[in-house]
Amino acid sequence: MSTIVWFRRDLRLADHSPLLAAYARGEPVLPVFIWDPAPGPWATGAASRVWLHHSLAALAQALEALGSRLLLRVGPPAQVLAALVRDSGATALMFNRRHEPAEQVLEARLAQTCLPPLDLRTFGDGLLLDPAEIRTGGGQPYRVFTPFWRRLRDVLRPGAPGAAPRALPSPRTWPSGVALETLSLLPRIPWDRGITAHWRIGEQAAQRRLARFMADGADDYLMQRDLPAVNGVSRLSPHLHFGEVSPRQIWHAVEATAAAHGLMTVPEPHLGWLRQIAWREFAQHLLVHYPATADAPLREDFADFPWRADAAGVARWQRGETGFPIVDAGMRELWHTGWMHNRVRMIVASFLTKDIGAHWLEGARWFWDTLVDADLPNNTLGWQWAAGCGADAAPYFRVFNPILQSTRFDPHGSYIRRWLPALSRLPTAALHAPWDAPPLTLAGAGVRLGRDYPEPMLDHGTARTAALARLKRAAP
Numbered sequence: 070m071s072t073i074v075w076f077r078r079d080l081r082l083a084d085h086s087p088l089l090a091a092y093a094r095g096e097p098v099l100p101v102f103i104w105d106p107a108p109g110p111w112a113t114g115a116a117s118r119v120w121l122h123h124s125l126a127a128l129a130q131a132l133e134a135l136g137s138r139l140l141l142r143v144g145p146p147a148q149v150l151a152a153l154v155r156d157s158g159a160t161a162l163m164f165n166r167r168h169e170p171a172e173q174v175l176e177a178r179l180a181q182t183c184l185p186p187l188d189l190r191t192f193g194d195g196l197l198l199d200p201a202e203i204r205t206g207g208g209q210p211y212r213v214f215t216p217f218w219r220r221l222r223d224v225l226r227p228g229a230p231g232a233a234p235r236a237l238p239s240p241r242t243w244p245s246g247v248a249l250e251t252l253s254l255l256p257r258i259p260w261d262r263g264i265t266a267h268w269r270i271g272e273q274a275a276q277r278r279l280a281r282f283m284a285d286g287a288d289d290y291l292m293q294r295d296l297p298a299v300n301g302v303s304r305l306s307p308h309l310h311f312g313e314v315s316p317r318q319i320w321h322a323v324e325a326t327a328a329a330h331g332l333m334t335v336p337e338p339h340l341g342w343l344r345q346i347a348w349r350e351f352a353q354h355l356l357v358h359y360p361a362t363a364d365a366p367l368r369e370d371f372a373d374f375p376w377r378a379d380a381a382g383v384a385r386w387q388r389g390e391t392g393f394p395i396v397d398a399g400m401r402e403l404w405h406t407g408w409m410h411n412r413v414r415m416i417v418a419s420f421l422t423k424d425i426g427a428h429w430l431e432g433a434r435w436f437w438d439t440l441v442d443a444d445l446p447n448n449t450l451g452w453q454w455a456a457g458c459g460a461d462a463a464p465y466f467r468v469f470n471p472i473l474q475s476t477r478f479d480p481h482g483s484y485i486r487r488w489l490p491a492l493s494r495l496p497t498a499a500l501h502a503p504w505d506a507p508p509l510t511l512a513g514a515g516v517r518l519g520r521d522y523p524e525p526m527l528d529h530g531t532a533r534t535a536a537l538a539r540l541k542r543a544a545p
């Protein structure tokens with residue numbers, strides 16, 4: 070008699086309802102993670118695999134400290150779970166639900182095949198509110214964020230997060246599992262050094278980051294969140310994606326901070342940050358109700374949109390060689406650290422889909438492979454928003470001007486200088502559009518365009534006019 074706890078995107082011990090429910094049954098607990106190496110359009114990307122490796126290592130260590138262990142198995146989850154139930158004689162299976170389309174199919178299948186006497190119980194720790202529980206007054210799913218956020222605040226009463234169990238009873242003999250290295254999540258060529266140098270991975274690191282942000286960053290969030298050179302955002306996204314921290318813990322941390330300062334309500338900057346957490350809820354809500362949107366635009370008038378095929382242009386964008394410093398700085402931050410600031414994500418996404426005119430899926434797939442926080446709902450929402458074909462999309466005629474964005478959000482050029490050292494000696498006025506700088510200024514900073522840094526790959530004004538014409542014809 071034992072209880073299987075299937076860890077998925079909830080790689081933590083605290084505020085983990087399946088683990089607490091398993092512990093409460095008083096039987097041995099079998100924590101398991103299943104790696105499904107099957108290829109697919111949204112199979113775990115390369116940067117995410119690196120994160121996953123380290124997160125699993127941290128979780129295994131934390132479980133060992135409780136006298137337990139993390140069992141690793143490989144294969145299609147439904148089959149692996151069935152085999153594990155057979156091997157172990159488990160009487161219960163507990164896990165947190167996920168909301169990506171393929172996971173929903175899998176969970177429906179499990180519900181049909183895991184029949185009594187096996188006690189199958191699922192939980193919803195990954196979100197503040199189950200996507201099925203929130204609807205417009207007319208009973209429809211939301212497609213616009215602001216009313217969704219209003220409704221979420223009205224109905225949401227997240228309870229206090231659960232503590233981690235102090236010990237976990239183990240079975241007398243453990244079923245077989247594989248070693249973490251067998252999953253081959255780390256690359257053979259060690260291109261991941263930037264990622265591992267940049268991040269601390271695992272539940273403890275996530276909790277420390279949350280505490281630090283509440284202490285040092287949250288008060289200035291609304292003023293600083295758009296400035297990529299400043300440490301003004303939480304950088305919790307990969308921790309949230311892998312469930313090293315739960316949204317309930319975040320909500321609670323914000324409320325507890327307000328209470329500690331004797332406040333009856335959450336102060337405005339902290340509420341502004343919770344609003345971003347609600348964007349994450351909104352993204353999952355959309356993908357649950359419109360599951361085709363991971364691959365197809367939400368707005369039907371974009372179904373036959375004339376995206377431009379420009380493999381060379383996309384490759385320059387991917388390498389951070391467009392010649393537009395703010396775009397290139399962002400793409401290099403992404404390549405080196407596996408993360409990019411939200412403002413810059415919007416700028417590079419607009420550049421790819423509007424200036425270059427490439428399909429938003431080209432960008433979504435590149436982000437998918439290179440982001441440590443690659444998250445199907447959030448990535449889909451972000452790309453469709455930028456391309457103008459999604460929910461709450463920017464009006465189609467909004468084409469970000471990369472030079473104005475750069476001047477406004479990186480006014481001192483610190484972000485550009487950090488990621489494009491070749492331009493670091495340019496005076497700030499010349500940094501945002503170096504091709505406009507006088508030759509003497511360029512020479513004085515040791516910059517020869519076309520050699521030390523690329524010439525701009527296009528003229529933004531011309532590209533903008535062409536983008537507007539395409540948008541007007543296809544989706545007026």
Ligand SMILES: Cc1cc2nc3c(=O)[nH]c(=O)nc-3n(C[C@H](O)[C@H](O)[C@H](O)COP(=O)(O)OP(=O)(O)OC[C@H]3O[C@@H](n4cnc5c(N)ncnc54)[C@H](O)[C@@H]3O)c2cc1C
Pocket residue numbers: 294302303304305306307309310342345346347348349350352409410411412414415418436440442443444445447448449450451452455
């Ligand atoms: C083109 C594009 C692609 C994106 N792809 C992803 C992705 O794959 N994974 C991902 O987690 N986010 C994605 N985002 C959203 C956003 O850029 C990141 O969540 C954010 O930059 C993470 O940094 P942070 O943790 O410091 O955010 P904070 O500003 O501290 O916000 C806290 C949390 O709120 C959530 N959040 C914040 N902004 C958004 C948003 N716009 N949409 C949904 N959730 C949000 C995230 O979980 C984030 O960790 C994308 C945005 C764009 C424009």
